[in-house]
Amino acid sequence: MLLPLRSGELQKLIPAVATGNQFREALGNPRKILQRILISSIGGVITLLISQSQVASQFYSLWLVVGVVFLLFILWGPIVEAGNKNAELRKYPFAALFDGRVEDIFTREKIENRQEQANKIGKLEIVENRRTWLFLEIGDEEGYLGQVYFPMEKVHQSIRRGTSIRCIVLSQSRDFKSISAITDAWLPSQRLWVGEYPYLLRPAFEELCKFRLS
Incomplete structure (x- = not known):
């Protein structure tokens, strides 16, 4: 049956923002988690080092923000992935x-x-x-x-x-x-x-x- x-019931059942269960699922297996950590750490360190060489430059703040974004990739990566999955069905x-x-x-x-x-x-x-x-x-x-x-x-x-x-x-x-x-x-x-x-x-x-x- x-x-x-x-109207509106589907949006209440499938949220736009990832839930805790969806975050854990998107986080993946240990191998995928390790890949995220490597991307986060390597990208973050490189961009932060670049930002330190640009202290006197007008782009210093931009490089600093990019570095922080990379360092937080381990967190926002799964959130974005889960949100995209939800969006596929909400559409x-x-x-x-x-x-x-x-x-x-x-x-x-x-x-x-x-x-x-x-x-x-x-x-x-x-x-x-x-x-x-x-x-x-x-x-x-x-x-x-x-x-x-x-x-x-x-x-x-x-x-x-x-x-x-x-x-x-x-x-x-x-x-x-x-x-x-x-x-x-x-x-x-x-x-x-x-x-x-x-x-x-x-x-x-x-x-x-x-x-x-x-």
């Missing part, structure tokens, strides 16, 4: 609350990253880090809607076919004949949230479900 959202003209069920479940191995590593005899070989992802095919009485997928954890082993699932679907058309995007999803019977990225303000979404589906 699809229940079109009213759709039509959104609806979906109340359906899990039609099928399957897993798939996805490569997280590749890196070269020396083996016991000193020869370089490519090592792939893989992770199991869980895919949920969701639908309702009208048929198949789409997929929700995410890295699998122990808590997800309890999900079964027929489990009730709710999320927000977005489309360019008023009749939702073509679904453009699906948010993270709520499994009310298990009080479990699933999805690749936490788009929704979860307390607000749960409250919306109580109000619209009761």
